Amino acid sequence: MNQRALPTGATAPLPAQPQWELRQIVDELRTVRERWREGLASSQECGAREFPSRQHLRDIVAALCAALFPMRLGPLDLQQESEDFFVGHTLDTTLTNLHEQVRRELSYHARQHGLQQTVPIEQQALAIVQRFARALPRIRAQLDTDVQAAFHGDPAAHSVDEVLLCYPGILAIIHYRLAHSLHVLGAPLVARIIAEVAHSQTGIDIHPGAVIGSSFFIDHGTxxxxxxxxxxxxxxxxxxxxxxxxxxxPAGSDGVLKKxxxxxxxxxxxxxxxxxxxxxxxxxxxxxxxxxxxxxxxxxxxxxxxxxxxxxxxxxxxxxxxxxxxxxxxx
Structure with missing residues (x-):
């Protein structure tokens, strides 16, 4: 059956399935949400979902991995002579998408804390992503030392390609190094989401605030x-x-754990x-x-x-x- 878009502000009718008692459940869920929001003194919701997206960040990191290691994590039909074009095109799209996710975090943070912005959030987000982009060659060079450490440190590794394609520790470290850069640059929520994407995929939980030197090897990793x-x-x-x-x-005088x-x-x-x-x-x-x-x-x-x-x-x-x-x- 074709579905037409609802007019702005319209509410979709609830399914006519009385066995679920949906009307009562929906009402009770609304009551619980309202009670929760009233209890948050700093809550300044704007009436729309304005947070970074886990799904979008998962896709962004996958694209960054492909740009960092195009002949290993890029598309199957990629040829070496077109590497630079692929990397440039991928980064252009991906950094633009990352800019939107960072902007969402900065907007959320400003709302939550009632901050008055002297520099527009759009410009702040742009500056963070520009600095992140400039750090990518350094991140790639550091990841090379991690891959080499895994290859030399594991007798079961037959090639650096196997390490890069198969080892969950390397996948977690790639996510960590990207996330740590964003954490340092001022996007800690985006960074934490990226770290949690790796955690869910590998069972390895590295907080992006940790400081980790080069040639880091996590064997097995779970x-x-x-x-x-x-x-x-x-x-x-x-x-x-x-x-x-x-x-x-340790907790403060209010009983809340110190950060x-x-x-x-x-x-x-x-x-x-x-x-x-x-x-x-x-x-x-x-x-x-x-x-x-x-x-x-x-x-x-x-x-x-x-x-x-x-x-x-x-x-x-x-x-x-x-x-x-x-x-x-x-x-």
Whole structure:
């Protein structure tokens, strides 16, 4: 049956199916929504859906992946001689779409907080996406180190192409590096949605606020959690079900959890963390250390240590904790 568009402001008639009691359910749902909105002191709804779209951002990231790795993640019929045309055309469309999603976030944020804008939101969004676009070559170069780390760190990897096409850890890292750039540039909601798209696809949960160095390798990956304020150095390798989380969540006088505190671990360069390890709180794992499987840690670990599950035993070299303390202070 053909359906005609409803006039502006018209309400669609409810289906004539009395067994569902739809009229009563719809009324009750409206009452619940209104009660919720009245309870939000900062709510300034504009009468329309004005949030970034998860579906659109999923498509945007897929297009960015194709532009970053055209001969691997681009269209099947792409030829190398037309790479530049494809990348340019894809980025032109995709960055325009990303600009709209960032604009939606900035508009939502301004409404929620009652902000008076000295610079139009359209221009703010444009500046963020322009800076993001200029960062794409650097992001691609950093992703190359991640792909190489996965290839060299996994004996089951037969080529870098296999790593890029098949490894969930690499997919999660691509999403993370794009999301982290947007988070830093001032689009944290868009960044968080991108991170959650990767989380739903891979089972790897990396907050876009985390800081992660080059040559990062997540092997297998399912169940990995990396918190918002985690700092990870260069050439770090972690395995499935590793958690870099918070130990405690202090609340303010109003009972609401305090936001933005440094509450996640610092992992220095060349650290390996094996499957199932849980590291909580603002602790530092020293350079070159190995954390064994299923270890539970809530304390600092000196550089070049080996921590095992058995009684959480730590083999510590003679190097003093002064190096560790100095690093933590600088961070």
């Amino acid at each position: 169940g990995v959690v990396i918190g918002e304020t985690a700092i990870i150095g260069e050439r770090v390798r972690i395995y499935q079900a590793v958690t870099l989380g918070a130990k405690r969540f 933005g505190l440094a509450r996640h671990p610092i992992v220095q360069d060349d650290v390996v963390i094996y499957a199932g390890a849980t590291i909580l709180g603002r602790v530092t794992i020293g350079q070159g250390s190995v954390i064994g499987g299923n270890v539970w840690l809530t304390r600092n670990v000196a550089p070049h240590s080996h921590v095992t599950q058995a009684q959480n035993h730590q083999e510590v070299p003679r190097e003093s904790d002064a190096v560790l303390a100095s690093y933590s202070h600088q961070t």
